[in-house]
Amino acid sequence: MSLLIREVSTTDVPMELLLLSDPSEDKVRSYLPRSRCFIASSGGVLVGACVVQELGAGAHELMSIAIRPAHQKSGYGTALLKWVIDFFRGSGASQMEVGTGSFGYQLELPHEFRLPA
Numbered sequence: 114m115s116l117l118i119r120e121v122s123t124t125d126v127p128m129e130l131l132l133l134s135d136p137s138e139d140k141v142r143s144y145l146p147r148s149r150c151f152i153a154s155s156g157g158v159l160v161g162a163c164v165v166q167e168l169g170a171g172a173h174e175l176m177s178i179a180i181r182p183a184h185q186k187s188g189y190g191t192a193l194l195k196w197v198i199d200f201f202r203g204s205g206a207s208q209m210e211v212g213t214g215s216f217g218y219q220l221e222l223p224h225e226f227r228l229p230a
């Protein structure tokens with residue numbers, strides 16, 4: 114599996130993917146301006162997206178993470194989440210909150226994903 118992950122402008126988010134994790138487009142659009150968005154591609158195909166909101170003082174909140182249904186259960190969700198946590202850890206983050214709702218399949222965060230205190 115080769116996954117290419119990069120940050121995109123919040124005006125270029127793949128809304129069809131973000132709606133997999135939150136069915137309200139209005140709600141997604143309400144937090145986008147204060148967030149950063151990352152997309153994942155495999156073989157030139159967009160397979161996933163993730164949105165993180167910066168809360169200030171080193172704290173961040175995972176607002177949304179989604180993998181295209183045909184590509185789920187292939188490890189992409191784990192790889193994207195791990196990449197994003199490493200990205201924020203590398204830029205000095207001290208805390209990542211998971212603020213997802215109860216819609217869809219819920220991710221569990223393994224211990225190694227926790228940020229240092």
Ligand SMILES: CC(C)(COP(=O)(O)OP(=O)(O)OC[C@H]1O[C@@H](n2cnc3c(N)ncnc32)[C@H](O)[C@@H]1OP(=O)(O)O)[C@@H](O)C(=O)NCCC(=O)NCCS
Pocket residue numbers: 133134135176177178179180181184185186187188189190191192213214216217218219220
């Ligand atoms: C949640 C989501 C991002 C996971 O992405 P993914 O690429 O399928 O996840 P992975 O392949 O990395 O799997 C991670 C683990 O979850 C398990 N898993 C994934 N989908 C599952 C499902 N539908 N039911 C049960 N277990 C599941 C995998 O088996 C794996 O467990 P393991 O490490 O013990 O083997 C994806 O299912 C998704 O986009 N769901 C819809 C949006 C959503 O609900 N997002 C979360 C709330 S914001």
